[in-house]
Amino acid sequence: xxxxxxxxxxxxxxxxxxxxxxxxxxxxxxxxxxxxxxxxxxxxxxxxxxxxxxxxxxxxxxxxxxxxxxxxxxxxxxxxxxxxxxxxxxxxxxxxxxxxxxxxxxxxxxxxxxxxxxxxxxxxxxxxxxxxxxxxxxxxxxxxxxxxxxxxxxxxxxxxxxxxxxxxxxxxxxxxxxxxxxxxxxxxxxxxxxxxxxxxxxxxxxxxxxxxxxxxxxxxxxxxxxxxxxxxxxxxxxxxxxxxxxxxxxxxxxxxxxxxxxxxxxxxxxxxxxxxxxxxxxxxxxxxxxxxxxxxxxxxxxxxxxxxxxxxxxxxxxxxxxxxxxxxxxxxxxxxxxxxxxxxxxxxxxxxxxxxxxxxxxxxxxxxxxxxxxxxxxxxxxxxxxxxxxxxxxxxxxxxxxxxxxxxxxxxxxxxxxxxxxxxxxxxxxxxxxxxxxxxxxxxxxxxxxxxxxxxxxxxxxxxxxxxxxxxxxxxxxxxxx
Numbered sequence: 001x002x003x004x005x006x007x008x009x010x011x012x013x014x015x016x017x018x019x020x021x022x023x024x025x026x027x028x029x030x031x032x033x034x035x036x037x038x039x040x041x042x043x044x045x046x047x048x049x050x051x052x053x054x055x056x057x058x059x060x061x062x063x064x065x066x067x068x069x070x071x072x073x074x075x076x077x078x079x080x081x082x083x084x085x086x087x088x089x090x091x092x093x094x095x096x097x098x099x100x101x102x103x104x105x106x107x108x109x110x111x112x113x114x115x116x117x118x119x120x121x122x123x124x125x126x127x128x129x130x131x132x133x134x135x136x137x138x139x140x141x142x143x144x145x146x147x148x149x150x151x152x153x154x155x156x157x158x159x160x161x162x163x164x165x166x167x168x169x170x171x172x173x174x175x176x177x178x179x180x181x182x183x184x185x186x187x188x189x190x191x192x193x194x195x196x197x198x199x200x201x202x203x204x205x206x207x208x209x210x211x212x213x214x215x216x217x218x219x220x221x222x223x224x225x226x227x228x229x230x231x232x233x234x235x236x237x238x239x240x241x242x243x244x245x246x247x248x249x250x251x252x253x254x255x256x257x258x259x260x261x262x263x264x265x266x267x268x269x270x271x272x273x274x275x276x277x278x279x280x281x282x283x284x285x286x287x288x289x290x291x292x293x294x295x296x297x298x299x300x301x302x303x304x305x306x307x308x309x310x311x312x313x314x315x316x317x318x319x320x321x322x323x324x325x326x327x328x329x330x331x332x333x334x335x336x337x338x339x340x341x342x343x344x345x346x347x348x349x350x351x352x353x354x355x356x357x358x359x360x361x362x363x364x365x366x367x368x369x370x371x372x373x374x375x376x377x378x379x380x381x382x383x384x385x386x387x388x389x390x391x392x393x394x395x396x397x398x399x400x401x402x403x404x405x406x407x408x409x410x411x412x413x414x415x416x417x418x419x420x421x422x423x424x425x426x427x428x429x430x431x432x433x434x435x436x437x438x439x440x441x442x443x444x445x446x447x448x449x450x451x452x453x454x455x456x457x458x459x460x461x462x463x464x465x466x467x468x469x470x471x472x473x474x475x476x477x478x479x480x481x482x
Contacts, residue, residue, distance in 0.1 A: 013113040015097050022075065022085040023114065032072040034040040038229070039473065041073055044177055047075055048124065050154055054173070056144050059155040061179035062312040062338070063249045063257075066229045067155045068092075070179060071126050071279040074153075078124060086114050092128040093136075095401050103127060103139040107147075113438035123150040131156040131261065137174075145456035151418070157257060157311075180371030181339040183469030184219065184364070184462070190232060193218065197466055205446065205459050207467050212444045212460055216352065223360050224349040226341035231247045245345030250274070253311045262307050269296055273304050276315060277315065278346050282359035282366070284319075284381065305335075312338050315370050322382040322389065323431050324396060324403040334379050340364045352411075361461050362392060362409045365441070365475075368465050369393075372472025380406075380428055389424030403428075405437035409461065416445040425456075 004444075018224050021029055050283040061067050063185050079115050089110040091098065096121075098106060107125060111117045116231040130136045137152070143152055162371040196215050198208050209215045228245065231237045237244045241312050258264055263430050273294050277285075289296045296304070308314045319327055324375045337343060340363045343356075350356055369375055380391040393407040408415075415422050422440065429435060431449070 003266050009109075012097055012109055015030060015095065016089075016091070019092065020090050020110075022079060022088060025087045027079065028072045029190045030126070033076060035069050035073075036229070036233070037073050038066050038179065039186050039189060040177075040179055041070055041077075041466040044070060044179075045074055045077055046176060048078075048151060049230070051151060052240065053175075054144060055149060055175045056140050056152040056154060056173060056176050058176045059153065059179060060176060061157065062181065062294065063154075064228045064245075065179050065181050067157075067179055068128055068230070071074075071128060071153070071155060075126070077122075083124065085135075086116070087122055088124045088126075090126045090128065093386070094129040094132045100374050103133065103136070103143055104146075116182040120147055123147075125150060126179060127152070127154040129156060130154040131257075141173050146444055149257060157253070157414075160188070165450045176216045178373065181341075181367070182222075182229060182232065183368050183371050183473065184226070184465040185368075185469035185473060187222050187226045187232065188218065188466065189193050190229065194391065204448075204455075204457055205463070205467065207463055207470075208446065209460075209463060212425045212462070215462045216443065216460070219364075219465065220350070220352055220357075222465075223340045225341055225362050227341040230342065241341065241345045241349075245341065250313075250345065253313060258273040258307050258311055261310075262303075264307070269294075269300075270304055270307070271303070273344060274294075274308060274313065277308075278337055278343050279334050280335075280359075281343055282334065282362045284332050284334050286332040313342065314338060315366070315375055317366075317375075318378050320378045320380050320396075320403075322380060322384070322428055324380065324394065324401070326376075326401075330416045334361050336366045336370070340367060340368055349474075358409075358411050361411045361429060361441075365407075365409055365465050365468065366393070368472070370414070372469060373476060374472055380424075385413055387427070389427050391424055391428050394428075402434050403432040404434055406435055406439070407464075408439050411443050411461060413442045416449075418445055419449040419456060419458075422444070422456075429454075441474055467469050 017023060044059065059067050059070070071090065075090065077211065078088060079085055089107070091106050091110065108117065111119065118376065125170050133139065140152060140154055142143050187196070196209055196211060197352050198210055200208050202205055225231045225238050225241060231241060231244065233451060254274060255267050258270065259267050264270055273296060276294055285299055290301055291298045309316060315336050315338055317336065319332055340360050341421055343360065344350070369377065377393045380394050382389060391406050392409045394403050395405040396402060397404050406428065408422065438454055438456045440456055441464050444460055445458055446460060447458045449458065
């Protein structure tokens with residue numbers, strides 16, 4: 001371990017006291033107390049409290065989704081339930097004075113700051129932004145094995161990279177927890193606007209709304225501003241989302257996080273690619289076309305797409321044909337932003353009549369599935385002679401690889417009023433007769449259309465987005481409680 005000089009040690013101890021105000025006051029800072037809690041706190045907290053299994057908890061998620069706030073709300077809850085505040089340690093790894101120190105050294109210095117150097121039992125230790133420590137997973141596993149009665153929690157923003165290292169080095173020692181951007185369900189819930197949604201237990205679609213026009217207004221607000229808790233509750237940030245989201249989220253990921261994690265040297269090239277994709281979220285791309293339009297070599301493009309997915313900024317979706325068969329060679333794919341408000345930050349807010357509203361509604365609905373941890377769907381696209389078509393979202397049975405469910409996303413009532421115009425959907429159903437669940441979204445209409453193959457359920461896009469995000473959240477909660 002490093003031997004600290006007296007002056008440096010005094011500075012480090014002072015910094016730790018600032019970062020852990022509950023050591024002196026017995027409570028977290030008021031500005032954190034006043035912030036609303038993410039709904040995921042009720043699932044995260046039991047993992048922190050659980051000492052029956054010797055595991056560290058890895059809290060993952062993109063920048064600014066509220067990981068640090070959730071850590072402080074967890075600390076607040078620990079104190080409220082009787083945990084000694086002097087047994088709770090918070091350390092943000094990206095704090096400059098903590099640079100070049102191992103996790104074990106930082107744990108020691110915190111105990112020294114508490115004048116409990118020789119007491120190693122019963123702590124709750126939170127390491128924030130852990131991805132900035134090289135080989136963090138090796139350090140953390142060692143701590144878990146050495147300090148058996150201390151609970152370690154780590155958070156980080158490079159979700160995929162963290163998960164990869166967690167799986168490789170933390171098998172049996174780490175429990176991963178993903179905190180996504182706000183879903184539409186949580187967006188309404190945090191603002192206490194849930195009363196616009198009503199349950200319909202006897203219906204195939206379990207939700208309706210008391211005012212579809214108002215719900216659509218809120219949905220468009222969500223498209224523009226809804227991904228990040230601070231944006232939702234700050235009129236100042238909403239008035240200039242580009243300043244906040246672009247500078248504090250996008251730029252830091254593209255210009256700082258990804259270059260440091262993956263050794264990227266041409267950050268302007270990466271930024272140019274992301275802007276190109278963000279403008280066309282929900283479109284079909286190919287490596288050849290992307291390479292031509294961006295001027296980036298295909299081999300480099302593939303790496304950049306992997307990095308952007310690792311940062312939870314985009315999701316690449318694979319293509320199948322009209323028979324639900326995989327392409328033998330990957331020539332094209334769709335790319336979605338994981339959060340529709342990223343586009344607003346880069347360009348401008350949209351309204352219900354904007355030229356890009358269709359692709360952004362599609363992006364938002366896909367984001368509900370991504371953020372719920374269920375992004376294993378495909379899109380269908382085919383061209384055969386004069387016949388061509390596309391279906392937005394298709395799910396395949398894992399064992400048989402046969403299609404069993406599809407969703408076609410529309411921001412218009414036209415197809416609910418004239419279902420026979422859904423030519424691509426009908427063509428796909430003719431070739432995939434096992435499909436039983438068929439959903440087409442609309443703007444305001446909720447209805448059904450009977451087919452020999454089954455029933456098409458038409459549902460407003462905003463209600464469908466709420467339904468998906470609410471269902472996946474409750475499903476995740478049940479999985480965690482098992």
